[in-house]
Amino acid sequence: MTVSIIVGTQWGDEGKGKITDYLTQDMDMVVRYQGGNNAGHTVVIKDKIFKLHLIPSGIFYNNVLCVIGNGVVVDPAVLIQEIETLKSQGFSVSNLRISAQAHVIFPYHRYLDQAQEKKREAGRIGTTSRGIGPCYVDKYNRRGIRIADLYNEKVFREKLDWNIKEKSFLLDKFYAFDKKIDIDKIYVDYLGYALAIKQYVALESTALINEAIEKKKNILLEGAQGAMLDVDHGTFPFVTSSNPIAGGACTGAGVGPTAIDEVIGVVKAYVTRVGSGPFPTEIEGKLGDELREKGGEYGATTGRPRRCGWFDAVVMKHAARINGLTQLAITKLDVLDGLDKIELCVAYEYKGKQITDFPTDIHRLAECKPIYEEHAGWSEDTTKIKEYNDLPENAKKYLARLSELAGVKISLISVGAERGQIIEV
Numbered sequence: 001m002t003v004s005i006i007v008g009t010q011w012g013d014e015g016k017g018k019i020t021d022y023l024t025q026d027m028d029m030v031v032r033y034q035g036g037n038n039a040g041h042t043v044v045i046k047d048k049i050f051k052l053h054l055i056p057s058g059i060f061y062n063n064v065l066c067v068i069g070n071g072v073v074v075d076p077a078v079l080i081q082e083i084e085t086l087k088s089q090g091f092s093v094s095n096l097r098i099s100a101q102a103h104v105i106f107p108y109h110r111y112l113d114q115a116q117e118k119k120r121e122a123g124r125i126g127t128t129s130r131g132i133g134p135c136y137v138d139k140y141n142r143r144g145i146r147i148a149d150l151y152n153e154k155v156f157r158e159k160l161d162w163n164i165k166e167k168s169f170l171l172d173k174f175y176a177f178d179k180k181i182d183i184d185k186i187y188v189d190y191l192g193y194a195l196a197i198k199q200y201v202a203l204e205s206t207a208l209i210n211e212a213i214e215k216k217k218n219i220l221l222e223g224a225q226g227a228m229l230d231v232d233h234g235t236f237p238f239v240t241s242s243n244p245i246a247g248g249a250c251t252g253a254g255v256g257p258t259a260i261d262e263v264i265g266v267v268k269a270y271v272t273r274v275g276s277g278p279f280p281t282e283i284e285g286k287l288g289d290e291l292r293e294k295g296g297e298y299g300a301t302t303g304r305p306r307r308c309g310w311f312d313a314v315v316m317k318h319a320a321r322i323n324g325l326t327q328l329a330i331t332k333l334d335v336l337d338g339l340d341k342i343e344l345c346v347a348y349e350y351k352g353k354q355i356t357d358f359p360t361d362i363h364r365l366a367e368c369k370p371i372y373e374e375h376a377g378w379s380e381d382t383t384k385i386k387e388y389n390d391l392p393e394n395a396k397k398y399l400a401r402l403s404e405l406a407g408v409k410i411s412l413i414s415v416g417a418e419r420g421q422i423i424e425v
């Protein structure tokens, strides 16, 4: 029996969907613990591409209970669409559970997200416009509406009234936002959504998860986004509004830290970022464009082109520490096939000094220059390799250095999008 957490170690989009899908073969339960439909997990099964935003990718396996935990923010219209799409593709969703404690995203959250971004102008975060931040604000302001509230019509109407009064005032008077909020429509729509998802709602999701732990089941707690988008430990304010790091699994699923056995960090062999904010190892120009095309680096949620950069061991070390990583799963190694030289950032230069502790203040970070170590590339195609020993020597050297700098062993290496393109180390 193992309780494992899977986390992104960079700015999201490390390929967690693929690794989660692989690990799920041995799982009884998969729990998503934070974020919302800002995330996009891509899974490729027999040349078919599946994109999930809310439902854990464990749903592709029979007998795996997939839980949307209390720490997730749920847009029910998106969730219902995802359920319907899966059903139409022949997958059963009867193993889906949604925590009644999860907070609900309303249209006014999306409007606020858009209005705030517009008003920020130059300081724009580049959010996904899905209403994630404003929904978490309501949660922490204790005004949010949870899934459970949708089944108590009186409580729901009262909370909705209050929220809509407040948001209408803000949108109208402060943001001069052009869309109006129609409370009656939202009320009726959301009662309909509540009915549609009722069969999946877990009234006591933490009891469900903890009972599985007590029964010594294999459980995977799945984070969205990545460590550098963590609201506390990332490149604030260019972050998401939750805690993707491993600690977020404890609050977002209701699991005590002593129950956790493994923390698996998903690491892309290079680095990408969508949205604004500092990115020390960003590669601009032709090479950056080539990596983007070869790696298919376009957002799974918004389709935005991702910024591409060299592997950053300063970020990696920070991620290893704040997550307590016990293993690394390397993804997209094959995207580096055919490069003559590969740069690996081993430290930053800050005010004439060499530093390896990640500066979490973006103003200090902006003054940092990456210090690179040059590695020889490899010309071989790695996409069909099944054994670690068959990897090109230079690829092995690159991976060994990466693992050494992280201080964490590598357990998996992904060399393509398909399920079978994975090497166990």
Ligand code: IMP
Pocket (backbone or CB within 6 Å): 011, 012, 013, 038, 039, 040, 125, 126, 127, 128, 129, 130, 131, 132, 133, 224, 225, 229, 238, 239, 240, 241, 274, 275, 276
């Ligand atoms: P939000 O989560 O929509 O508020 O966006 C905040 C920041 O996080 C923006 O820079 C987004 O591009 C980024 N972000 C949110 N979700 C993801 C993700 O799943 N992958 C990569 N970046 C993300």
